Amino acid sequence: MPELPEVETTCNGISKHLLNKTVAEVIIRQPKLRWPVPARLKKELPGCKIISVKRRAKYILIATKTGTLILHLGMSGSLRIVKASTPFDKHDHFDLVLKNGQCLRLHDPRRFGAVLWTQKPVLEHKLLSKLGPEPLSSEFTANAIFKQSRNRKVNIKQFIMNAHIVVGVGNIYASEALFLAGIHPRKTAGSISLPRFKKLVKSIKQVLTAAIKQGGTTLKDFTQSDGKPGYFQQQLNVYGRKNQPCLVCKKLISHCVLGQRATYYCTHCQK
Numbered sequence: 001m002p003e004l005p006e007v008e009t010t011c012n013g014i015s016k017h018l019l020n021k022t023v024a025e026v027i028i029r030q031p032k033l034r035w036p037v038p039a040r041l042k043k044e045l046p047g048c049k050i051i052s053v054k055r056r057a058k059y060i061l062i063a064t065k066t067g068t069l070i071l072h073l074g075m076s077g078s079l080r081i082v083k084a085s086t087p088f089d090k091h092d093h094f095d096l097v098l099k100n101g102q103c104l105r106l107h108d109p110r111r112f113g114a115v116l117w118t119q120k121p122v123l124e125h126k127l128l129s130k131l132g133p134e135p136l137s138s139e140f141t142a143n144a145i146f147k148q149s150r151n152r153k154v155n156i157k158q159f160i161m162n163a164h165i166v167v168g169v170g171n172i173y174a175s176e177a178l179f180l181a182g183i184h185p186r187k188t189a190g191s192i193s194l195p196r197f198k199k200l201v202k203s204i205k206q207v208l209t210a211a212i213k214q215g216g217t218t219l220k221d222f223t224q225s226d227g228k229p230g231y232f233q234q235q236l237n238v239y240g241r242k243n244q245p246c247l248v249c250k251k252l253i254s255h256c257v258l259g260q261r262a263t264y265y266c267t268h269c270q271k
């Protein structure tokens, strides 16, 4: 699943190809994505100039003066820039064709992605309005989540994966950040001290920053025909390493399921 670092890198990668370009045509080959792709895009977007390309959580927001296109990559989506004349694949569901002959193409085999359109201020859209802070912003602090965690009985892993608390901490990054912070994933959120939250917030920022940096070097060009973003290859300390030795203490990495998600940790390094 594309996680925040992949979406950030995608957003940066497509931005330079889209900014200040005018939309010529919208092609919807498959309207049945996570939500129906609004047919009115075909009428309302052509002629519009793209004025910004931004990310909020895992949504890519492509703004014009008349409205904002909201894209989400879902479980298996990817975006690339191709010539509009490039033959389309079975899973290429949506094209945003530009006047310069280039096109932003959404590929999504599992169709959990989204293409939506709003003419209201985009951050007030129901999918975005209740989201917690961006993990790499100055609003995401240990003090803030420490306060929010008091009396919370949920385990810390699910707590940091809750988009109302902070956005973009996906399953892999949650396991990795908890390992770096030395916190056991089953620990009750409300029982964690402020100094430990400080370590955790620092670790979350650290793993995401490293992944984005890695992504920037992995995905240099969104115009390659095979340039489909996948998982970034990166050094993982615990995720996917069940029964392999901990890189710090050599004890075997444990595995459990929390909130239906695979969870990896070291019982020696994480308390």
Ligand SMILES: [Zn+2]
Residues within 6 Å of the ligand: 246, 247, 248, 249, 250, 251, 266, 267, 268, 269, 270
């Ligand atoms: Zn260990």
